[in-house]
Amino acid sequence: MLVKEVMSEDIHYIQVPGNRLNALELMREKNVSGLPVVKSGTKKLVGIVTRSDLVENPDEEQIALIMTRNLLTVTPDDNIKDAAELMIENSIRRVPVVQDDELVGIITAFDLIENALWKLDIKEPVKDYMLINMPTTWERTPLNVAFEIMRYSHLKFLLALNKDGKLSGILTETDFINESEVVSERTVHNTSVGTEGDKWSWDSTNVLYVIKNRLKFSDKEVKDVAATELVLATTRTTVTECANKMRHHNIEQIPVIDVEGELAGIVRATDLIKAIKD
Numbered sequence: 001m002l003v004k005e006v007m008s009e010d011i012h013y014i015q016v017p018g019n020r021l022n023a024l025e026l027m028r029e030k031n032v033s034g035l036p037v038v039k040s041g042t043k044k045l046v047g048i049v050t051r052s053d054l055v056e057n058p059d060e061e062q063i064a065l066i067m068t069r070n071l072l073t074v075t076p077d078d079n080i081k082d083a084a085e086l087m088i089e090n091s092i093r094r095v096p097v098v099q100d101d102e103l104v105g106i107i108t109a110f111d112l113i114e115n116a117l118w119k120l121d122i123k124e125p126v127k128d129y130m131l132i133n134m135p136t137t138w139e140r141t142p143l144n145v146a147f148e149i150m151r152y153s154h155l156k157f158l159l160a161l162n163k164d165g166k167l168s169g170i171l172t173e174t175d176f177i178n179e180s181e182v183v184s185e186r187t188v189h190n191t192s193v194g195t196e197g198d199k200w201s202w203d204s205t206n207v208l209y210v211i212k213n214r215l216k217f218s219d220k221e222v223k224d225v226a227a228t229e230l231v232l233a234t235t236r237t238t239v240t241e242c243a244n245k246m247r248h249h250n251i252e253q254i255p256v257i258d259v260e261g262e263l264a265g266i267v268r269a270t271d272l273i274k275a276i277k278d
Contacts, residue, residue: 003083004076006115007097007105015040016047018063020054024177027051033156033174036096036103037067043102045071048094051177052156058215073098074107080116083107084276093252093270109269110252112276118243122275126242127235129272130256130265136161139168139223146222147176147215157253159266160226167255167263169226179218179225232257235264239275242267 013036014023023035037047047067057066073096074083083095087109097105135153137146139160150158150173160169233242233254245254252269 001080001116002076003074003078003080003097003107004105006080006083006111007076007107008111009105011036011103011106013038013103014049014063016062016064016067019061020057020063020066021061023049023063024051024054028178031174034094036106037063038103043104045073045096045098045101045103047071048096051173055173055177055215071096075099076104080107080112081277084112084273087270088274088277091270109273110246112273113243113252113269114247117272117276118240118247120240120275122239124239124275125235126233126237126239126254126256126267126272127265129239129274130235130267131271132265134159134263134266137222138163139221139226141222143176143179143217143220143222143225146171147180147217150176157266157268158222159255159263160222167230167257169223169228170230170253170255171222171226172253175225175227176217179220180215230255233267234259239272243272246272 012026012030012032014026015038017040026035027033034048034050036045037049038044039046047069048071049063049067053066053068060066072086072090074086076097076099086095087093094106094108096103097107135150135155136159137149139162146158156173158171159167160171162168231245231249231251231254233245233256235256235258242254246252246269254267255263256265256267258264
């Protein structure tokens with residue numbers, strides 16, 4: 001199967017020059033987590049910007065200084081295995097599709113699930129593809145603390161546990177972004193330096209004002225934001241069945257439970273597409 005049979009041609013992109021606010025608003029409006037970046041007035045691909053890029057660079061406004069420039073791309077006539085391999089080897093969820101250096105589409109891990117993987121009869125169990133080391137937190141944890149837990153894990157989701165230690169919900173990076181805003185804080189630093197003999201220097205005050213942006217979250221707790229109507233798979237669920245669940249519910253990660261109903265892992269679209277490569 002070729003990339004052009006799976007890719008999305010309805011591309012949401014941002015132009016440079018451009019700013020972070022426009023990018024974030026477009027991501028929220030279109031419910032996407034990444035945007036190709038093109039040169040103004042053209043379809044020439046120059047970069048890609050993700051929500052993670054915006055979060056990790058709160059002090060930078062210009063997209064040109066936030067975006068990733070070292071691009072990995074495919075063409076419409078490449079095999080979907082090539083796209084899957086790029087995503088897997090580079091831990092990314094989307095790859096721009098270009099022809100003659102111009103953006104013509106985008107292919108995501110979910111596109112591979114929705115348009116290809118669910119049609120294949122792959123009977124391997126999802127336990128062969130799931131993650132077993134997962135970031136978790138108590139459902140009463142404040143959002144700002146929960147976000148740091150997710151960030152330190154270098155993953156894009158967080159599982160919520162109730163007071164009995166049972167799975168009660170799941171949050172994604174999108175949920176955190178939707179409950180946050182970038183705020184500016186000013187700090188004052190006294191930069192005077194002197195010695196015991198330099199009396200004049202102690203009477204002189206050099207003040208440095210530093211303005212820094214940071215992500216500020218609402219006062220909600222994890223349980224107020226997490227999705228609680230969970231779609232689950234078991235360790236025996238096949239790859240094809242799991243892909244069908246993702247496609248049907250329009251989700252990119254599914255918690256996996258064992259035969260006793262205990263949390264055993266989680267499988268993401270980026271994990272499941274390894275079956276295409278295999």
